[in-house]
Amino acid sequence: MVLPRVFIDLVPRYEKMDEQDRKAGWTVTVSGPGIAAQYELDRREVSCDGVVRGVPARRGGMPADDLGDLLSRLATKSCLDGEVQHYGRWLFDCLLGLETWASVRQALDVVAVKGVELALRWPPDEAELHQLSWEAMHDGRNALAGHPDLLVAISRVVPAGPDEPPSITRPPKVLFAVGGSLDEDTIRPGAMFMGLLKAFEMDGYCSSKAVQGVTIDSLAWHCKQFQPDIVHIVAHGEVVDGEGLLQLADRDPVGVDSLMPALTAGGAPLAVVLSACQSGGPGLTGGKLVDASPLAAELVARGIPIVSAVAGAVSEPACRLYTKQLVEAVYRGVPVVEAAAKGRRAALQQSGSSSTQLDWAMPALFVGEELSSSFRPVDAAAAGRLVDIAKRLRLSEPPVFIGRNAIMGLLDDLFEYESSSSRLGTIAAVRDASIKGLGGTRLLREIGFQLLLRGHLPVLLGPFDTEPPAGLRDVVVEILLALEDLARQFDVSLTSLRTLSADPRFEPCGEVSEEALAALTPEDRGDRVLDNLAAFRESAGSLDPVRTKSRLAADLDAFAEVMSTAGDPFSKDTRVVVLADEVHRWGALEPLLQILGRTGRDGLGTAKRPAPVIFTASSREHDGARVKAFSESYDGKPGYAFPELDVLTIKEAVVGFQWVLLHPWKKNKPEYRQVYAAKADVSSEVLDAMFHLLGGRPVAVKRELYDLANALRVNETFVANDDEQAWDNYLRLHP
Structure with missing residues (x-):
């Protein structure tokens, strides 16, 4: 639906007084499809808490004292019942009036779509007009914003401004x-x-x-x-x-x-x-x-x-x-x-005090006239295609991701194109204790999701519930399987399998050169890739890390090059990023760290096209000693970062847990359907004390968080609303 636009233009007019130009009011012109009206709007001065303000004079008249008192009460949020409607009717009569409004409602284009945009336009420096909440206009029966028969949009159009931009073809x-x-x-x-x-x-x-x-x-x-x-x-x-x-x-x-x-x-x-x-x-x-x-x-x-x-x-x-x-x-x-x-x-229908408060009318939309x-x-x-792929890759899942600001802040340093000296090739989120319940897997999924939306190619290795990679061979097969999955999701070709030649004894199942793979149909190519990766995994013998790394880097480079032409958000800057979960449990840890210790800023890629690696690990459990030695050896060296994967800080917990409560994610249970929010007068000290009880553990979002939120609702520290039910009820009444 495209709302027909009705312009309401106000042009100031002046009169001579004591040989000076004095603003006398405005000329109002209402124009749109089948609509034309023009009239004069006078200016008057009112006292609002001792401050003299110039305002439009409502056609039909309104005592200045009453208007000044009303504006004062609006400013201090102390309106009496019904005064917001009174204010809205005054604004309505200034710009439209019942006769012009009837013409707007009866216009054929407006009737056809059951909606209209009222585009308010006046000189940018008209402070006396900008000071008023025109979005609160009321026709005597309904606020225009909540009109039962008409969707009414109110925009503030700025003369001039930029040309209309193109639409975004990916999630913004x-x-x-x-x-x-x-x-x-x-x-x-x-x-x-x-x-x-x-x-x-x-x-x-x-x-x-x-x-x-x-x-x-x-x-x-x-x-x-x-x-x-x-x-x-x-x-x-x-x-x-x-x-x-x-x-x-x-x-x-x-x-x-x-x-x-x-x-x-x-x-x-x-x-x-x-x-x-x-x-x-x-x-x-x-x-x-x-x-x-x-x-x-x-x-x-x-x-x-x-x-x-x-x-x-x-x-x-x-x-x-x-x-x-x-x-x-x-x-x-x-x-x-x-x-x-x-x-x-939506804001108006949710407001429980729309007759005394104007909060629903406060947001204002300013747009260029082009x-x-x-x-x-x-x-x-x-945009939806990319999101669907992210969900199929299990990179996006509820609830809302929270915390880890220090780790997420390092992502930009993976792609510091102007200064390779500050570029990171390895980010290791490590804790010198157990990382169970700290959300490490969810962290990697979130990183992968962010990277995909920014035009990069996340390769998630894990979680491995029973059999983590036992050797380097398993690691490279998992990486190539992930590339094949990405190729299938984006309908592109995976034609580079040079990594298979890292094992000189391996006999491919059919020709696997780039030319041979490119010549196959997509179905046959996928089958050949999967058959060879399965056979390669079952081959005996360990792989040489140096020989393997160079070939794997070539495959990662080739796939990133293919994806660079796949359209927005991918580009020449697209990179593969490997995300490895709980590597302290991997039998392949030693050769992996051996490779990463040699490659610095390039990760598993090349200097021309790096392939960064991000992993989570405990330096205390399983093969954690090897993780600890690696972090101690490379911490502080160019290309490496070792942020701690610990419980959430109290600031992260207070803000993050409240984010989760704003977005219901287990809607099959009544307590999870509610939106919980702290009352406006609750201090940060109280919130700190309450959320400290959760111990900074992200896993608390599964149950303990909602037990706490319900308790806070009972003692009236929090309020709870069922937003979806409220909106559904409104839609049933106003289809």
Whole structure:
């Protein structure tokens, strides 16, 4: 469905007073398919908590004192019952009125799709218009955002702006940048949004990267390295001397002149999301409203096609439902303005205080005027294919992945193209104790999932429940079997099996040269590859590590080259990455470590095309002594990193366990269907104490976490909601 767009243009008009031009009001023009209306909207001044503000004068009149008092109560969230509707009706009468609204509803295009986009457009520096929550418009019977017969999208169109970008053909990459720490009380709402994002990532809706304590320089670095499609910034916001600013981890706040070079360091992102006060509206300077463009509008005007911002605080349930419906709709290929409308409708229906609170109306969508109503950020069919493959490879599975920030932060160093001196070839997540229950296998799956979404080829070796690789021969066969699986999933050819020649006594089952394999049909080629790998595994004798490594590197290089032309997200930078689970249990550990000790930054690949290795291990159990000796020998040397695989830190646990609780994953039991969230007034100290009881063990998500969450609900520290049931109920009433 493409919503017909109805423009509501406001152009300021002035009159002479004391030989100076004074704003008298605005000329309102409503235009769209079969719709044309124009009228004058006067300006008046009201006192709001002692601050004089210019606002539109509702046609039909409204006492200035009443309006000023209403705006004051809205700002302090102390509205009386029904005043939010009263405010919404005032906004509605300013821009539309019943007669024009009837014309919009009766337009043939609107009737045909049962929906409409109201595109608000005025000069970027019209602070007196930006200060109002137009998304709260109410026709006297319904908030437009929750109209029972019509899906109403409200967008803020910025004159000029960039051309419409192409749709993304893979799960979008999202950079989540936090100006402080995720466990700060003031940042907590943004941290919960990140939890939703991780849930979307698990479902394959996006690939994300989170960084905390970000400065303007580190923001630029991460944008350059990660090349995100969407950048979500959580920070404190303010307006100083008419300029919208964000307080990152830098000493001084930064504005659009600093933000734009950072955000576009890896190319202009498709969208920016601002979770920051006053990012969607103007501010006060010296007690007066300043004629200035909101930071969101400035970013659009400078070249960001879509910016989502907030004009005020949003409650956790409203934010959660708005975000869920928005992201899911975008990923399904729904146009962005329609997706935002569905998100707002979800937030409104969940709000238990819509007559006294405006939180559901706070998110505002700013778009460039070249962005059409039909623009779809994501090509759902193309993006879905990659996600389906990830699930078949068992790289993506519930619940939400949590913690391990230090280990996940090393992934960028595997592909440091500009400086080979800092590139990593081996990452060993090791613990000098048992690693049972610490989520090592899940860690490798998550790494593999992230790498696949970023255009690399994960080869997961394990878990091996009964028979881990006994020798080097088993290891290389497992790697080549994984490549054959990838080739089959992506419908490409695996034609390089040079590794088989590492055993000079092995007699292939049929010709296995690249030319011979390429000449076969896909079915025959797959059969020949599998037959030869089975025979190679059963051959007697050990393999020479040096001879084997060079041939294996050639096979990995050849397959990465084939995949480099397989389309987005793969490219010339595509690499094979080997992920090995619990290598301390492998009989093949000695020759594997012997190879890795010689290859440094290249892993199992070549200097031209490295193939990094990431493994988990205990240095205490089974052959752990060999792991310990390897880590002690190579720790600190170029190409190697040895992060500890330990229990979660308290910060990781508090944030991560709350992320899991935001996304139900065992829906067959009532207690697992609930979404649990801490009440807004619960301190970080209380949360630390509660989640400390789980001992930092990721395995606690299976049961202990939900026992704790239910106890916290009973003592009214947490609240619980069944989001899916609430939304299903709404859809039944509003099909």
